[in-house]
Amino acid sequence: MKVQVLIPLIAAVLMPAAALATPKANAKEGHEIYESKCQMCHGPNGEGNANLAKMLQATIPPLGSKAVQAETDVQLRLVIEKGKGKMPAVAGLSATQVGDVIAFVRTLAKK
Numbered sequence: 001m002k003v004q005v006l007i008p009l010i011a012a013v014l015m016p017a018a019a020l021a022t023p024k025a026n027a028k029e030g031h032e033i034y035e036s037k038c039q040m041c042h043g044p045n046g047e048g049n050a051n052l053a054k055m056l057q058a059t060i061p062p063l064g065s066k067a068v069q070a071e072t073d074v075q076l077r078l079v080i081e082k083g084k085g086k087m088p089a090v091a092g093l094s095a096t097q098v099g100d101v102i103a104f105v106r107t108l109a110k111k
């Protein structure tokens, strides 16, 4: 095989590996995860599902609020993975998916 053919070939093999080595939270992926795992309780924009809050006798803080946004990514990850107060742990998400959904929650911050 000629060198001119090999170089792009090697690049094509190495590039996805490089992308994997530096995982970056993806808010767009996170939005889809949010819609399937969080929206029923937190509403489409994180404002909270009032009926559900009443049913659970819980206060669901708006996810864009200062109080929630002031929490660190580590704290938010704990809430999602372990649950908090009346919120049950959210099952079935990989560590990467939790990172993505946190990135989406960050986009809800009130300007």
Ligand code: HEC
Pocket: 034, 037, 038, 039, 040, 041, 042, 056, 058, 059, 060, 061, 063, 068, 071, 076, 079, 080, 084, 085, 086, 087, 088, 090, 101, 102, 105
């Ligand atoms: C079954 C309903 C339900 C689901 C599903 C759910 N939540 Fe919650 N969430 C709640 C309730 C209820 C609270 C308020 C908890 C409390 O303080 O008692 C809450 C609170 C929170 C808080 C605020 C925590 C704090 O420290 O005050 C965050 C952030 C949050 N949820 C994120 C998420 C994300 C992200 C998902 C999806 C991956 C999710 N929730 C899925 C019901 C839910």
